[in-house]
Amino acid sequence: MSVTRIGFIGTGIMGGHMARRLAQAGLAVTVWNRSLGKAEALERFGLTVAAEAAEAARDADVVVSMLSSGPICDEVLFGANAAADVMPPGSTLVVMSSIPVETARRQGELAAQKGIRYVDAPVSGGETGADEGTLAIMAGGEADTIGALKPVFAALGRVTHVGPTGAGSLAKLANQLIVASNICAVAEALLLAERGGAHPARVREALLGGFADSTVFRQHGRRMIEADFAPGGTARYQIKDTGTALALAASLGLRLPVATEVDRIFRGLVDNGGGDLDHSAAIVELRRINLR
Structure with missing residues (x-):
């Protein structure tokens, strides 16, 4: 060919x-x-x-x-x-x-x-x-x-x-569930560190190379700390993928509680007008609102 x-x-x-x-x-x-x-x-x-x-x-x-x-x-x-x-x-x-x-x-x-x-x-x-x-x-x-x-x-x-055919799309759904869950976890962890009195950038530096390390932690963690959010993928695109993954899981008789909660978090933000925010910025904002 x-x-x-x-x-x-x-x-x-x-x-x-x-x-x-x-x-x-x-x-x-x-x-x-x-x-x-x-x-x-x-x-x-x-x-x-x-x-x-x-x-x-x-x-x-x-x-x-x-x-x-x-x-x-x-x-x-x-x-x-x-x-x-x-x-x-x-x-x-x-x-x-x-x-x-x-x-x-x-x-x-x-x-x-x-x-x-x-x-x-x-x-x-x-x-x-x-x-x-x-x-x-x-x-x-x-x-x-x-x-x-x-x-x-x-x-x-x-x-x-x-x-x-179709397996590539299936692998991408698995990828998106991991990414969306990690973004939420990283945002919460860094917010916990900040509110508890630690320097979030130094906490991030300390965790690099350990079990908490990941591409999401390295890239999105830095962006969360520096408030560097544009351009990037939006929260609206996240729920497109998490929703598709959950619908497929339901058709297979699977219950995915973590993915369900992550999807709920992103949907709550989109429903309140944050659908066009970068997905990392969206989660940081949502976490801050919930913990005020």
Whole structure:
């Protein structure tokens, strides 16, 4: 499978960095974004900007989607004037958005009907990982297809084949439950240290390298202490993922009490107008309100 021409759909906080890295790796990249200005900002890196998603997908060897949700992916990739409709037979659609497991499986079936390979490969690592090419990529699909995508994944981070179509999205849900729970725990722990009379930055320094250490603790802990919250993922996106994970758990007969409480915390903030806050800022604010 040739991998030289990339159509990249969705150039938001993470997608813009990812598309740029693909171009810098020597691939020919055409980008599309609903807010055209975000795509046009990439022209200085040698990327081509398309007016429509289907235009970005036409003649591409690989189309990468970094859209914000399952319904939007369905609409842009498989709806009216769909990107998938103009993809060449034998090309590959790589959905790196965070979408429900059942959505990924259904999209895989639709792609197969069009003679298109499909991989669900959501990522973790945030804007920093997208910018530096250190994303953790969780890929579901056929092993040979994922192997052929090495030039794409190598520019973006580290890929792991986690199972058949839908398994990548399942792994991302597991990731999001861990991340959301850790953000809450780190916020509470640092607030406890501060209110108890310790210097929170020094507490963070003391705990680095111990069992409490993690990427969330290192990155979000520092951001909480320094009140450095923009840009970043929002609280609204957290409940999209925690809600999806809890719905899947319920369908499997599983009860996840910690995840349920974390979801309740984020939903309470969103319901009170904080949905567009960075998720770390949101939890810090919510914790402070609850402990006043």
